[in-house]
Amino acid sequence: MSDSAYAIDVGRDNFDAVVLQGSAATPVLVDFWAPWCAPCRALAPILDKLAAEMAGRFVLAKLNTDLYPDIAGRYGIRGIPDVKVFVAGEVVDAFTGVLPERELRAFLERVIPSSVAPLVARARAVRETGDAGQALALLADAAAVDAGDEALVFEQAETLLALDRAQDAAAALAALEAPDRVRARPVRDRSRLEALQARTTLRAHARADAAALAAAAARVPVDCAAKLAYADALAAGGDYDTALRELLAIVATNRGFGDDVGRTRMLTIFAALGGDSDLVRRYRRELAAVINR
Numbered sequence: 001m002s003d004s005a006y007a008i009d010v011g012r013d014n015f016d017a018v019v020l021q022g023s024a025a026t027p028v029l030v031d032f033w034a035p036w037c038a039p040c041r042a043l044a045p046i047l048d049k050l051a052a053e054m055a056g057r058f059v060l061a062k063l064n065t066d067l068y069p070d071i072a073g074r075y076g077i078r079g080i081p082d083v084k085v086f087v088a089g090e091v092v093d094a095f096t097g098v099l100p101e102r103e104l105r106a107f108l109e110r111v112i113p114s115s116v117a118p119l120v121a122r123a124r125a126v127r128e129t130g131d132a133g134q135a136l137a138l139l140a141d142a143a144a145v146d147a148g149d150e151a152l153v154f155e156q157a158e159t160l161l162a163l164d165r166a167q168d169a170a171a172a173l174a175a176l177e178a179p180d181r182v183r184a185r186p187v188r189d190r191s192r193l194e195a196l197q198a199r200t201t202l203r204a205h206a207r208a209d210a211a212a213l214a215a216a217a218a219r220v221p222v223d224c225a226a227k228l229a230y231a232d233a234l235a236a237g238g239d240y241d242t243a244l245r246e247l248l249a250i251v252a253t254n255r256g257f258g259d260d261v262g263r264t265r266m267l268t269i270f271a272a273l274g275g276d277s278d279l280v281r282r283y284r285r286e287l288a289a290v291i292n293r
Contacts, residue, residue, distance in 0.1 A: 006051040007060040011068050018061055023086040027058040027112050032075070032082040034066045040081040047083075050101075050108060058085075058112050085111050101242045106186050109150070116142040116149050124155055132162040145258035148185055150176065157196045166203035173197055190272065205232035205265075217246060224250045225258040231265065238268050246284045252290045263287065 010018050010030070011237050019028045032045055033040035044062075050088035051060040065080055066070040075084060075091070084094040093111045114120070119142035128137035136159050171220055173196055176187055187193055211235050216226035227246045234243035247269075250262030266287060270280045 006054075006056060006058075007048060007062060010061045010063050010070065015061075015063070015068075015071055018059065019086050020089040022059060024088050026056070027092075028061050028086045029058050029108075030061045030063055030082070030084050030086060032063050032065050032072055032077050032080050034064060034080055036066075037080050037088075039098045043081045043083075046101050046104055048098075054108065054112065057115050058108070070208060102183065102186060102287070103214065105184065106188065109185060109188060114146070114149050114151060116146050116152050117264050119145075120149070120152050120155050123159065127155075127159050127162060132159050135159045136163065148181060150185070153190060154189075154196060157200065161199060161203060163195075164203070166200045170197070170200040170204065172260065195272050195274055198268045201231065201268055202235040202265075202272060205236070222249065222253045228258065228261060228265070235265075235269055235272075240273060241279055244269055244279070248283065248286055248290060251287065255291075263291075 008014075008018060017081070024030055029047070029051075029083055031040075031044070033044065047060055049056065063071060065077060072096075075082075079096050081098065082094065082096045084091045086092070093107070095107065099107065109110075119138055122192075123135040123138035123142065126138060136156070139152060139156050139159060147154065153176055156172045157169040160166070160172065173193060176193060213226065213230040216223060217230035219226060225268060227250050230248040231243040234240075234246065244266055247262045247266045250257055251266070255263070266283065270277075270284070273280050
C-alpha cells in the first residue's frame, strides 16, 4: 500500500503525528490490515475510492498489523480488517470486516462532518431571522461545494417553503430519492424527509384569501369543498390544529368526499408533525372515533 493525496501508510514513526495529533484538525480513518488478509484486500480499494471522492473530509491511514502488532494491540484489534475513526485523538466509531460500498458510504456520512455544514448552519440562522432570500443565496454557495449533502437539501427545502416556493422545495427533496443518488448516498434521516415532503404537499394545496375561505367553510349545510380549501390554507400557514378540525368535519359529514380526501389530508398533516406530536395523538383518537362510530 502506498501513500496518495488522501491516504497514508502509518507506523511507529508517524502514527501519533498523523492519527492522534492530525485528527484534531481532520477526522482520521485508520484501516488496520495485513497483506495475507483477503477481506482487507477487498476493502482497501473501496476505502481508497471514497477517500478520493470525499477529497479531504477525512484522512485514510493504513496500518499493517504484521509490522506493528504493538499499535494494533493498543487498540484491541482482534480481527481484520478493523477500521476505526479518530477525532481529536480518540476513537469515535469503528467497524470490523468488509462493508458493502453503500453501507460504508452511510457510515462515513454519519461520522465524518459535512464539508458544507458551516454554510448550512449560517443559512439556517439567516432564514430564522426572516431573510429567506439571503439564506437561499448562502445555500447556493454550499451547493457549489456539495449539492448532494442531505442537510443542505433539507435546509434548501425549508428555505424554499419560507419563500412560498413549494414546488421547488418538492423538487429539491425528490432529488434525494433519485435512484443514482440513493445508490451513492442513501437517505439517513428518512423521518425528516417524509415530514418535509408532507409539508410541501400541504403548501402546494393552499389557496389565497383565507378570510373568504373561512366564511365559505362556515356555511350551513356543510360545504366539504370549502372546508377542504380552508383547511389547506390553514395547514399552509402552520395552523394545523384548526386545519385538522376542519378536515375531521369533512370525514364526519361525508367520508366519501373526494375519495376520502379529508382523512388522507389529515394523514399528511400527521406526517408533517411527526408521531410524537400531542396534536397528532389527539386527532388520531378523534379520527378513529368518527370512523368507527
